[in-house]
Amino acid sequence: MTKPTRVTNSIREFRTSAGLTQIELAARIGVTRQTLIAIEKGKYSPSLEMAFQISRVLDTPLDHLFHYPDE
Amino acid sequence: MGYAERNTWAQVITSIIAAAVYAAVLVRRLRIQATHEVQWVQPMLWTIGATIVAAILLSIGIGIVAGMINSDTEHRADLRDLEIDRFGNRIGQAFLLAGSLGALILAMVRADWFWIGNTLFAGLFLFAVVGGIARLIAYRRGFQ
Numbered sequence: 001m002t003k004p005t006r007v008t009n010s011i012r013e014f015r016t017s018a019g020l021t022q023i024e025l026a027a028r029i030g031v032t033r034q035t036l037i038a039i040e041k042g043k044y045s046p047s048l049e050m051a052f053q054i055s056r057v058l059d060t061p062l063d064h065l066f067h068y069p070d071e
Numbered sequence: 072m073g074y075a076e077r078n079t080w081a082q083v084i085t086s087i088i089a090a091a092v093y094a095a096v097l098v099r100r101l102r103i104q105a106t107h108e109v110q111w112v113q114p115m116l117w118t119i120g121a122t123i124v125a126a127i128l129l130s131i132g133i134g135i136v137a138g139m140i141n142s143d144t145e146h147r148a149d150l151r152d153l154e155i156d157r158f159g160n161r162i163g164q165a166f167l168l169a170g171s172l173g174a175l176i177l178a179m180v181r182a183d184w185f186w187i188g189n190t191l192f193a194g195l196f197l198f199a200v201v202g203g204i205a206r207l208i209a210y211r212r213g214f215q
Contacts, residue, residue, distance in 0.1 A: 032074070032148075034073035038213065
């Protein structure tokens, strides 16, 4: 199994603020609802391209959506 | 549960059941016959064919039930499914390779065809089952 990621995200918060459901956001970035759920729960790290798509749909900078802890 | 995960469950379940039935048939025959006399080709072909058909039917069945429970159930795979599929194949390939090498060695030492055929079959079975279980773990526990 791959190493757990230290990247966390606030997609859920920004998605609900934008008034989007999981199904709507998933459709707009071209993934299934299960994949969006996995991303929001930190169980799947999206590709850089997918991260940019999420950022664009939610109109939120990447570093507001994704966080990486300081050493 | 997504489309690709449902298919993986169907594949793993049917592979395990089919291999158990095949093994039971062979063990019964081996009790009364020597390996070179045992008819294994027909049961193996039936096992492979039945596994493919059963996996398709089971996947359709699970899909229908999932659709009845949740009308938003999707019937497509995406990038994550593709990545998890590749991950499962990478894990399973080790067993496929071990089965192939085992069969090659058995052929070199002129072992009975029974052992060569069944070693290859075991490699294929482990490729499907271990790779499938790795995919299911990735779906359930997360995939980075």
